[in-house]
Amino acid sequence: MLRKSVLGIAGLAFTGGVFAGPIAAHAAEPVSTTKPVAVSVQGAQSKIDLNDEQLANAKAIIAATKKAGLPERAAVISIATSLQESKLENLGHLGDANDHDSLGLFQQRPSSGWGSPEQITNPEYSTLAFLKGLKQVDGWDKMPLTEAAQTVQVSAYPDAYAQWEQQATDIVAHNWNS
16 A cells, blocks of 8 residues: 555556656656766675576666666666566566566566556566656655665665665666667
């Protein structure tokens, strides 16, 4: 219930698709070419080796971030969030291991207004949905990554995103201009 009300406040209960609202207004803005700014990496960092599928998903997040006209910092937050939520795997329904009806790279829930199962298992759509929520957070680009991600995701583990900041920063730095 809390997540549903937060999503409603953030304007994420989609009626006309992800391009309604702020995403469309920013689609034509120039993409930043500055390096991602780590506000401050918090706590111990985790790292996993990425397979081809995970790397392709990271690149899809970067492409969607550019499409939304947002800077590299938004891609870092998005990738760190996906690393925490799914290890950059586009997860379908996991049966008894599923967290409610969570799906995709960001473990978004159809029942919470993120979109249909087909939409939120589409890497571009799910990233744009996450970014739409992120843009609703005042000062997201200046706050600690875990705070920005948690404000959008409303996780039971609000500090867990921080552990992925260094790997997400490295992924974006390596792939932003490729």
